[in-house]
Amino acid sequence: MKDDDIRLSWWERNQRIEALSLPNTLPDMLAEAAGRWPNQIAYNFFDRGETRTFAQLRVEVRRLADALQQLGIRHGDHVAVMLSNRIEYPITWLALAEIGAVMAPIVLSSTPREIHFFISDCEARFLVVEEPELRTRSMRPGEGPLPPAENVIFVGPVEEHRSSPRYDTLVAQGSADFAPLRAPTANDPVNIQYTSGTTGLPKGAMLSHRYWIIGAAATMEFFGIDHVSALSVSPFYYIDAQAFALKALYSGARVDFSPRPSINRFVDWLYQNQTSVTWLTEQVLELPPRPEERAAGVKLFLGYSQSVETIKRTLERFGAPTRELYGATEFGGGAAVPLVVEDPAILGTCGVPLPFRRLRIVREDGREAVPGEVGELWVSGDGLLQGYWKRPEANADFLADGWFRTGDLFVQDDRGYYSIVGRIKDMIRRSEENISALEVEQVIKDFPGVLDSAVVAVPDPEREEEVKAYILMAPNLEPPSFEEILSHCRERLAPFKVPRYLTFVDEFPYTPSEKVAKKQLTAGVDDLRAGAWDARDQIQR
Known part of the structure; x- marks a missing residue:
């Protein structure tokens, strides 16, 4: 097939696809799937032995939606969700969609600082989480921006906080004959999906049905x-x-x-x-x-x-x-x-x-x-x-x-x-993760005595790109050890954001707008690893 024929045929096919009659909302799509393929397996979390057919999925989704609505979750409410890969995750998302509520997923490796930011920024009224994720971080419901205990829903085993709602109990109490107080529409948001950006802290993209x-x-x-x-x-x-x-x-x-x-x-x-x-x-x-x-x-x-x-x-x-x-x-x-x-x-x-x-x-x-x-x-x-x-x-x-x-x-x-x-974006892509250089720079600049920082990408055959931090200390200060800087970063950043390469500099080149001129900083350097401390291999390059 000639190139022009390929493009023409796919342009025509695109037009046919765009003319298809599609479901309006995620609840509509789930209902259609359960009707067409009731006994086929939809989701298989094979490492945990958890499966649901399309029919089973819809029943559990609607039972949970009914219970969550009774708990007080309403159309337009924002619900933070912080779970590992388990069957309850997609079921919770689809249940919130039935109500017309909005899921705000939180990366599981997030630090307390990052969790506080996500919950505060998206104004989450409820949190769905596995209890160990809070306990290991010494975080408790009702403290800081975390919702109160009655609005924190625990998935899986619970050792403390027994007064909080439990996922299994909610599903058992809910009815599959669920009716939303206000039905969602196609253009209602169903996600606030945080994405890194060059403005520093992540931005919440509002994604609709x-x-x-x-x-x-x-x-x-x-x-x-x-x-x-x-x-x-x-x-x-x-x-x-x-x-x-x-x-x-x-x-x-x-x-x-x-x-x-x-x-x-x-x-x-x-x-x-x-x-x-x-x-x-x-x-x-x-x-x-x-x-x-x-x-x-x-x-x-x-x-x-x-x-x-x-x-x-x-x-x-x-x-x-x-x-x-x-x-x-x-x-x-x-x-x-x-x-x-x-x-x-x-x-x-x-x-x-x-x-x-x-x-x-x-x-x-x-x-x-x-x-x-x-x-x-x-x-x-x-x-x-x-x-x-x-x-x-x-x-x-x-x-x-x-x-x-x-x-x-x-x-x-x-x-x-x-x-x-x-x-164009000042982003680093490491092992399929997007990292904002500015966010890492801001964390490093919070270390006592650090005057400025510049974070750049280092090409890497295994991870696509690695993270390198240039650090400028205030005058007449003895630089800290690299491990002190890394420990500071690990407490405040998810592991994939922590720099691998670090180096101290005596000065930075700056643009007229007082930003570090990163192109000038790295110009003419064949190997950006040279002279830097390699935190993974524990060697000076």
Whole structure:
């Protein structure tokens, strides 16, 4: 098939997909799934032995929704959820959606400082959590921004706080004949999904029912995926696992959720569950080949910024194609490479727009780029984020006339395919985690005697990028040990944000606006590790 024919056929297919009749809300989608595939397994948390069929899922969701509504959760309420990967997580999310409430997921490795920020920022009236997560952090209901005991719902075993509601008790008390006091609508928010940004602390992206339904339909229909098994290795507080959960409701697929990401167990999980679709864990290609790789039966790997060489190696090892799926929290999927494409030059791109998405590349001067010119990618379409929670300045910066400014630098070739060439945002991507350099800098600058700090990305073959911190001490002060700085960071940052490389400097180059000139700081340095303390390997590089 010629390139023009491929793009034309997928443009026509996108139009057909956009004309489909879709459910209005997540409760509608769950009801349809339970009616069409009642006895098929929807969710399988295989490490815990927890499964639910579509029919069982809907019954438990509605019983929990009824109990939560009786507890006082109302349409529009914000509920913070901090759980490990377990069946109660998606059930809680879907139950809140039935009420019209909004889930605000909290990263499980968050420090007390970060937890306080999330709960305070999103104004959560309720918290759903496993008790050990509070106990090990010496946090108690009702202290600081944490909701009172009667509004903290515990999942799993409880040693203290026995007066707080329990998940199991609520499900047992609730009725499957649930009726919301106010029914949710397509444009009601269902998530406040925190995403790191260059403004420092995370921003809460408000995602609607429509956002999730569009995302599920666009991906499943674009790739022609139906009635398959998908493996999710992402924690459920991240958007990838949530997206898989809803793709199951849309298509009748079974989703197998791993307890946590693991390179060494990835192939075992594929083989054990006979996975059809999953995100590619690229580091697995560095492990010795195993016969289980082809026996797993994978039909499609989804990838982000995969090289042509990686795509080739994956096909050789697993016998399955890898296709780019470019996206972001704010708009879900934006572009993808069609399955029918075989040209290596196209496989290395981000492909063509997904259904419901329009793309444009805008130059620095505000004019639209022509093919071959680099500019910022803007995305528009149905079901984008509704804005950032309580961040009017960010909304003004990132949302312009219905277009979301991604901060990613793109180029379109003369055949119409889009490719990412870099990022405007001062972000670091470490092991698939997005880290705000500014947030890490702010924590380091809180250390006594630190005058300024600059955090940059260091290319890394295993983790994509590592975190390096340059530290400027106040004059005439003896620098602290690197371990003191690291201990300070570990108390205030999730583990994946803590710098690996640290170095002290005598001065910083600054821009006219008094910001560290990071390009000048790192210009001409072939190896950013050189001369820095390596916290992982405990050596001076």
